[in-house]
Amino acid sequence: MARRRFFVEAIVNGKAEITGERAWHLSRVLRAQPGQRYEIFDNRRVYLAEIRLATKDRVVLSILEELAPTVAPLELTLMVSLIKFDHFEWALEKATELGVARLVPVVAERSEKGLEKAAEKRYARWQRIVVEAAQQARRSRLPELCLPIKLEQALVQAGGYRYWLEETGQVPSLLEVLPPPVQRTPHDRVAIVVGPEGGWVDRERRLALTAGWTPVSLNPFILRAETAAIAATAILVNAWMSATAHSEHTTGTPGQS
Template identity: 45%
Template sequence: MTRRRWIADAWTPTTATLTGEQAAHLARVLRAEPGQIFDVVAGGFLHRAEITNVGDGEVVFALHEELESDAALPLHLLLAVFKFDHMEWAIEKATELGVFRITPILARRTEKHLAQAAAKRVERWRRIALEASKQSRRTTIPEIADPVGLKQALDEEQSPTRILLSETEQGTTLSSALANAKTSTQESDTALAIGPEGGWTPEEMALFVQYQWQPVTLGPRILRAETAAIAAIAIVGSSIG
């Protein structure tokens, strides 16, 4: 039987602690008691762990042996901000698929009210990533960065393989670009940029080219941003995962 897995809110080399909603659910709903065994992620490592104390607002574990676990997909998703309900779905599914990091991008065609409200949504996006990480039994929670403008994000990007989904690109597929990248570099770190509804502006496309991003296509159909993100992540995962 698969043991429940928890992600520690705090830890030391030998202990892990759950607080807040996680601790309340474990203590009140599951009626946790000292001596029970669970899997606990602490500091990015998966352990078999034994409950030692169930207190007021916290559950403490003793960490036992470290267990084998899957690494995150070495993929940084640059996701232009779009309708929040669709954005949340994309973040949840990207987390389940193993993305290492997500940066919300304030693009030229991001609707003004969404751009203004994005900074206040980050904590919600991080909670969604946490819950999706637990549901998918990940050992790491993807970093959800604060929303930034495109130029700042491109200035800071260090991944050797940089892929831009572009509606104007017709010839180079994502699969072929990834295959070419494999022959030119031994590093697997990849950045993938997904535009907003309406796509990237010509000025933004020129900026991507300036920073040596490779425009690619997913095929002849026009996909919603969240659909394109999930399809692209799956393709990248099968190539570099």
């Protein structure tokens, strides 16, 4: 069974601390004790560490050795329109587990208005969800979680391969428009933007086309926004992962990050 992995804000003089609610969870729920070993990451490196002190308010760990990081197969930005509270948070959690590098909440014309107004207040909660999901997935880095921005801003921010997800099957499928496997590398920047419940309006479609985004679909059926976000993320991650694995098999050298 793999060791649990925890995010730490900083490592100073070979030691790291976990405080607040996360310390309480570690010491009281998981019953962590001095001498037990866990993995920790600080968005730069991954370490094996041993608990030196465990109280309900503070857990102190000492670094034992550096471990190999988990490398994502691509640099993926998921831009997802604001939808109902629990659906949006589920999408954040699952996208983090799948390995996205950047999460961008987008304000579209048909976005959930209540969430748009409450977004800044809920940002801290979203960050906690992302941290917990990254720990569960044994990631080496947290994804960047942005504050909500207007669709117009989002469309000009992303670089690399850019895909605009339509809710109908009247445009090519995502798999059809991906670059050939031989051209995919872990350094590739890829972005996909997912619309709100009710879909995009024509003005937004024109904006995306003018900005150079490629319209794609996932399925002949209509998917919920959060389902579409996770399905698209999984397709992209696995497409790049399989290309990297094929490259390693044919060249005999591991992929680089």
